[in-house]
């Protein structure tokens with residue numbers, strides 16, 4: 001069976017600088033995905049024009065800056081991640097080249113081969129977050145699985161997480177002892193006779 005070799009991480013986008021190039025349909029979707037996950041994300045969108053939906057979506061976010069101009073190399077300065085979402089394939093390839101030269105991680109929305117990272121489909125329940133990837137095979141299946149998991153995971157899990165954090169903070173002392181106790185306490189979650 002083929003395998004997915006992507007390595008998932010969870011970025012703190014309020015501590016990083018993200019550049020999105022392109023403010024049409026796809027640029028709007030990507031900025032929306034970022035803000036749904038991290039309302040305090042530091043995002044700059046550079047585009048020759050902006051979809052009205054993007055302007056209204058970002059209106060209440062002082063941490064999001066829209067700059068109406070054509071992309072230039074200098075836009076990458078100080079950026080940690082870039083998403084290229086223009087409808088111009090040549091321009092996207094050019095942004096990719098400049099990003100690589102500047103060692104900035106890049107996602108080119110329509111070209112998996114030019115992506116250092118993919119965006120995932122995200123299940124969110126309070127402090128819980130699950131990122132889903134189909135290895136680029138079918139984003140639509142990723143979206144559907146998100147809906148399935150969202151329905152399957154009870155909202156009460158949040159209070160379990162809150163309680164576990166209190167216990168975890170209380171279980172000071174020996175590290176191995178703490179790990180053992182936390183595993184014992186949560187074993188009911190994986191018990192098959194339950």
Ligand SMILES: C[C@@]1(CC(=O)O)c2cc3[nH]c(cc4nc(cc5[nH]c(cc(n2)[C@H]1CCC(=O)O)[C@@](C)(CC(=O)O)[C@@H]5CCC(=O)O)C(CC(=O)O)=C4CCC(=O)O)c(CCC(=O)O)c3CC(=O)O
Pocket residue numbers: 029030033107108109110111112115117118119120121122132133134135136137138139140142143146
């Ligand atoms: C490789 C990847 C790179 C990346 O963009 O990061 C990529 C690539 C491409 N997407 C395309 C199309 C669509 N993408 C979506 C939706 C999502 N796409 C997302 C991620 C990813 N998309 C990465 C792989 C993720 C993985 O590993 O599974 C999600 C999960 C996250 C997000 O984008 O926020 C988000 C769902 C979020 C949610 O709602 O939960 C829909 C469905 C819809 O919008 O309803 C369609 C239309 C249907 C279709 O075509 O399948 C095309 C063809 C473009 C064209 O034909 O022009 C390409 C290019 C190609 O495949 O070659």
Ligand SMILES: NC(=O)C1=CN([C@@H]2O[C@H](COP(=O)(O)OP(=O)(O)OC[C@H]3O[C@@H](n4cnc5c(N)ncnc54)[C@H](O)[C@@H]3O)[C@@H](O)[C@H]2O)C=CC1
Pocket residue numbers: 021022023024025026027046047048049050051069070071085086087088089091108109110111
């Ligand atoms: N990965 C994904 O999820 C998907 C990717 N795509 C691809 O994403 C690309 C973008 O599609 P749309 O957003 O629908 O296009 P669009 O035409 O709605 O928007 C294009 C954006 O690029 C900007 N732009 C164009 N030239 C520019 C320049 N020189 N400098 C700065 N900005 C510039 C425009 O101002 C506009 O904001 C397409 O190539 C499409 O094939 C499409 C669907 C899904």
